[in-house]
Amino acid sequence: MVRAQGPGRMITVHGFSPSGNCHKVKLLLEQLGREYAWVETDSARGATRTPEYLARNPNGKVPMLELDDGRVLVESNAILCWLADGTKFLPSDPWQKAQALSWMFFEQYSHEPYVAVARFICGWTPADSPRRADLPKLRERGHAALAVMEKHLASNPWFSGDAYGIADIALYAYTCVAPHGGIALDAYPALRGWLARVEATPGFVPLPAPDAQAQALIDQST
Amino acid sequence: MVRAQGPGRMITVHGFSPSGNCHKVKLLLEQLGREYAWVETDSARGATRTPEYLARNPNGKVPMLELDDGRVLVESNAILCWLADGTKFLPSDPWQKAQALSWMFFEQYSHEPYVAVARFICGWTPADSPRRADLPKLRERGHAALAVMEKHLASNPWFSGDAYGIADIALYAYTCVAPHGGIALDAYPALRGWLARVEATPGFVPLPAPDAQAQALIDQST
Numbered sequence: 001m002v003r004a005q006g007p008g009r010m011i012t013v014h015g016f017s018p019s020g021n022c023h024k025v026k027l028l029l030e031q032l033g034r035e036y037a038w039v040e041t042d043s044a045r046g047a048t049r050t051p052e053y054l055a056r057n058p059n060g061k062v063p064m065l066e067l068d069d070g071r072v073l074v075e076s077n078a079i080l081c082w083l084a085d086g087t088k089f090l091p092s093d094p095w096q097k098a099q100a101l102s103w104m105f106f107e108q109y110s111h112e113p114y115v116a117v118a119r120f121i122c123g124w125t126p127a128d129s130p131r132r133a134d135l136p137k138l139r140e141r142g143h144a145a146l147a148v149m150e151k152h153l154a155s156n157p158w159f160s161g162d163a164y165g166i167a168d169i170a171l172y173a174y175t176c177v178a179p180h181g182g183i184a185l186d187a188y189p190a191l192r193g194w195l196a197r198v199e200a201t202p203g204f205v206p207l208p209a210p211d212a213q214a215q216a217l218i219d220q221s222t
Numbered sequence: 223m224v225r226a227q228g229p230g231r232m233i234t235v236h237g238f239s240p241s242g243n244c245h246k247v248k249l250l251l252e253q254l255g256r257e258y259a260w261v262e263t264d265s266a267r268g269a270t271r272t273p274e275y276l277a278r279n280p281n282g283k284v285p286m287l288e289l290d291d292g293r294v295l296v297e298s299n300a301i302l303c304w305l306a307d308g309t310k311f312l313p314s315d316p317w318q319k320a321q322a323l324s325w326m327f328f329e330q331y332s333h334e335p336y337v338a339v340a341r342f343i344c345g346w347t348p349a350d351s352p353r354r355a356d357l358p359k360l361r362e363r364g365h366a367a368l369a370v371m372e373k374h375l376a377s378n379p380w381f382s383g384d385a386y387g388i389a390d391i392a393l394y395a396y397t398c399v400a401p402h403g404g405i406a407l408d409a410y411p412a413l414r415g416w417l418a419r420v421e422a423t424p425g426f427v428p429l430p431a432p433d434a435q436a437q438a439l440i441d442q443s444t
Contacts, residue, residue, distance in 0.1 A: 058370045059332055073320055075327040082320035098295055098304035105297035109330045110281055148280045 010068040011036040014053075016043045018124075018214065020116055020173030021076040022063040023207045027169055028083050031203040044124045076173075077104040080166040089165040096161035103159040103167040106148070114142035116174040118181030122221035123214035132221070135182065142183045146175070146191060153190035157197065164201050172198045177207060182222040232290040233258040236275075238265045240346075240436065242338055242395030243298040244285040245429045249391055250305050253425040266346045298395075299326040302388040311387040318383035325381040325389040328370070336364035338396040340403030344443035345436035354443070357404065364405045368397070368413060375412035379419065386423050394420045399429060404444040 013029070013036055015022030029036045041047045041062050048060045057064050057074050065073045065082075073079055081101075084090035091097045118138040121131045149171065152159065159167035176195055178185060185192055198204065210218060233251070235258055237244030251258045263269045263284050270282045279286050279296050287295045287304075295301055303323075306312035313319045340360040343353045371393065374381065381389035398417055400407060407414055420426065432440060 058373045059328060071317070073317075073324060075324040075331075077327050078320050078324035081323050082316060085316045085320075094304060094307045095293070095295075098300050098307075101303050102295060102297040102300035105299050105327070105330055106281060108327055109297075109335075113331075113335065151280045 012039060012066040012068075013037070014039045014041045014062055014064040014066065016041055016047075016062050017208050018210060019043065019062060020177065020207060021061075021112070024076045024169050024173045025063045025065065025079050025083070027173075027205055028080055028089065028166065030205050031089070031201065032083060032087065033203070034083070044120075077108060077166075077170050080104070080169060084166045088163065089160070089169075091161040091163075091165065093161070100160045100165060100167040104170045106145075107167075107170045110148070111142070111145040111171065112174055114138045114145060115178050115181060115183060118142055118183060119174065119177055119218075120181075122181050123210050123218045125217075127217060127220055135221075139181065139183050142178060142181065143187075146178065146183070146185070146188050149175070149194075150188045150191050153194050157194070164198065168194075168198055173207070179222065180210065180218050234261060234288040234290075235259070236261045236263045236286040236288065237284050238263055238269075239430050240432060241265065241284060242399065242429060243283075243334070246298050246391050246395045247285045247287065247301050247305070249395075249427055250302055250311065250388060252427050253311070253423065254305060254309065255425070256305070266342075299330060299388075299392050302326070302391060306388045310385065311382070311391075313383040313385075313387065315383070322382045322387060322389040326392045328367075329389075329392045332370070333364070333367040333393065334396055336360045336367060337400050337403060337405060340364055340405060341396065341399055341440075342403075344403050345432050345440045347439075349439060349442055357443075361403065361405050364400060364403065365409075368400065368405070368407070368410050371397070371416075372410045372413050375416050379416070386420065390416075390420055395429070401444065402432065402440050 011029070011034065013022070013025050015025060015038060017040060026038065043062050047053065048057070048062055054060055056072050059074065061074065063076055063079060065079045073082060081090065091100060118135055121129065121135060125131055158164050159171055172195065175191065209215070233256065235244070235247050235251070237247065237260060239262060248260070265284050269275065270279070270284055276282055278294050281296065283296065285298055285301060287301045295304060303312065313322060340357055343351065343357060347353055380386050381393055394417065397413065431437070
């Protein structure tokens with residue numbers, strides 16, 4: 001938690017620390033210097049499927065942002081948009097803003113369902129899970145998404161317009177840990193350069209390392 | 223095509239008419255009274271996988287919006303955001319705007335991959351396609367998404383804040399044709415009321431009916 005410098009309501013984030021979708025929100029809040037509370041919510045063990053949680057977020061997912069008056073906002077990339085509105089993390093030019101949003105929809109449709117899901121299956125499902133049969137297809141599609149990113153990065157430094165911003169945060173979250181899902185980054189030099197640029201931005205905080213159980217499962221799977 | 227009343231660049235939409243993602247863009251352009259050209263692009267028959275198309279949209283999907291200076295914008299919901307910026311179709315209040323975006327990310331992550339994909343498999347893949355084995359799971363998850371919508375609509379008339387807007391357009395596109403994928407709407411009275419409200423908005427244009435071949439496949443599948 002960081003002391004707030006500016007105005008705004010007190011924010012609570014309900015999130016699962018190993019989740020890239022949740023880490024997106026933490027990374028932006030840290031880089032904005034916003035005060036917030038973090039409520040650890042273990043979605044891998046059912047914490048988003050309790051009646052209390054579902055009453056506030058019927059879709060049963062993390063992250064969920066809560067204001068001090070009880071209003072909630074869900075969907076990681078919508079939370080990023082709200083937090084970044086009016087800041088340097090989202091371009092004000094309508095076309096550039098739309099391009100950043102385009103990459104954020106790409107992330108949720110063409111990237112996360114493969115790159116993040118392959119990682120989740122490797123590290124957070126049992127070694128004999130039938131879901132492991134999906135891994136070859138998920139890895140193939142994950143590589144397709146990384147190839148689209150590599151093409152963009154061959155002639156652009158960022159995904160959020162002229163500067164680092166929330167489209168970079170959205171795409172960084174699971175790209176940096178793609179190897180946990182057996183998706184190697186060796187073939188993507190421009191992408192690896194971009195990951196390093198993201199990690200050098202002021203206030204950057206890394207995604208926590210998997211715990212010992214998840215790391216052991218990842219080591220067996222990749 | 224409608225004659226433009228206001229300023230703005232000439233717009234070309236590369237789209238596949240039966241696609242809900244493409245129809246979103248057409249519906250908003252019609253309701254905005256914007257002039258545009260439509261280039262029919264049959265993604266079911268490989269038109270988005272040509273070298274020329276991939277050079278402009280490396281992710282190989284429709285819709286793609288093109289300006290008269292050659293710049294392009296992809297991802298249906300990002301296109302909606304750009305077109306709606308500064309209009310009544312997107313709330314100006316930051317929190318309400320974020321809630322509309324939240325529903326649009328929900329649509330692309332938790333709704334379209336099930337409701338739209340079940341419809342596509344039923345109508346646009348061969349009767350013996352191995353993908354048909356996915357239908358039970360897709361239908362189950364499609365119903366889960368519709369249940370989340372039904373819960374919201376029990377106490378809210380729209381998904382875009384106080385008035386009809388682009389989150390409604392985004393969610394309408396495939397919800398209205400969910401039965402093509404074998405996902406019946408009988409259990410969702412609030413949702414059916416909302417579909418009727420969307421269809422009564424000024425300038426509404428319906429999604430085209432499937433062609434005879436697709437309709438025959440749908441009839442066999444549902």
